Amino acid sequence: MAKPEPNQNAVVVPAGIDPGKSYSCVRSLSRAGLDTIVASEYDDLPAAASRSCDESISIPPISEDLEAYKDALVGIAARPDVDTILPIRPQDPYVFAKYRSEFEQYVDLVVPSFDTLRLCHDRLRLAEAAREAGVPTAETRLLEDVNDWDSDLIIKARYNLLADEYLGQDTSVIPGTVKTVEFVRDGTVPDTDAIREAMYHEPVVQEYIHSAGKYVFGALYDHGDALATFQHRQIRGDSYTHGGGVYRKSVDIPRLESTGRALLDSLEWHGLACIEYMEDARTGEFKFIEINPRLWQSTNCAIQSGADFPVYYWLQSQGRSDEIDNDYETGVGTHTLYGEMKYFRSLFQEQSPFVERPSPPVELLKILASFAETPNFDDFHADDPLPAVVGVKRLIESQVL
Known part of the structure; x- marks a missing residue:
């Protein structure tokens, strides 16, 4: 390059x-x-x-x-x-x-058209587009269309990003994300009015996938053609119940590759995409969850593996896509130190009807052992220590912990 x-x-x-x-x-x-x-x-x-x-x-x-x-x-x-x-x-x-x-x-x-972005940010329409592309996906319905609660479900915002153009009305809302997630166990009827109020719009209800693993398929596309792709398996999220990956390792699974490409190809995607998949423990299928059209939280895992997406993006923006080397090493792990702290804190502060709370001492030992095994961090580098100092200072001042 x-x-x-x-x-x-x-x-x-x-x-x-x-x-x-x-x-x-x-x-x-x-x-x-x-x-x-x-x-x-x-x-x-x-x-x-x-x-x-x-x-x-x-x-x-x-x-x-x-x-x-x-x-x-x-x-x-x-x-x-x-x-x-x-x-x-x-x-x-x-x-x-x-x-x-x-x-x-x-x-x-290098970003999708506004129409494609509107589809991407709408979990209901995007689930239908995935089904039409032959991609396994979690069943997704509007909250108002759910008449029975006889299965494990998860309620989340319909729109990955709230904006007036998506809501179809002038709410003067400043575009942003709604991170509220409600887990509903089989047979439990939630307070739907309170959920709507918390999410500011009519949310969606998805089947809860009992997972054998969570994966990310990252890609950079040029008007429907893949320039680079990457996969990682999430080992720990920022909560034991759900959340973005804070410890992950690069993988290369042909079936995940074909599933990821099938959806982006069908959308004639342009730009960056981070697709979340859950491996269904019952069927073994990689089930599509959502797309984020930007650089993802765990971008450093791709970078450390050799898939340098920030540089790839720059090359594409400069008309130099032919210089992108679509290759990476598997088995490379990275952590977010701050995220690992959030994970450990979740063991004391959060709960899920679907996931048994792990033992904090056991999890602490696992975290420390993984640090020794894989000492690669997003937010700490020995040759550049000042950012970590600034990060700790901000953490203390904000009283996050």
């Missing part, structure tokens, strides 16, 4: 409070010889403290004023040294697609 001339190419990394993903992207891009610009409303981020960060810029909070956030990114994109902007935060693909013409005066972005 050819490196650019120094100081001529910069990539913008929009960063939220996630301590690992933006930091991993900054390190990845810097190793490729690219300048990195961290843009965020937060002034004490690990990514901005990294020796791999060339510049940090303060921008308006995305949760308060989406237009101001967009205008700030367009202003940065207008700089002659900026090549592109990574889609990292949940709202980024939405902002890039909705205001594509404003951004593409200055930079090339």
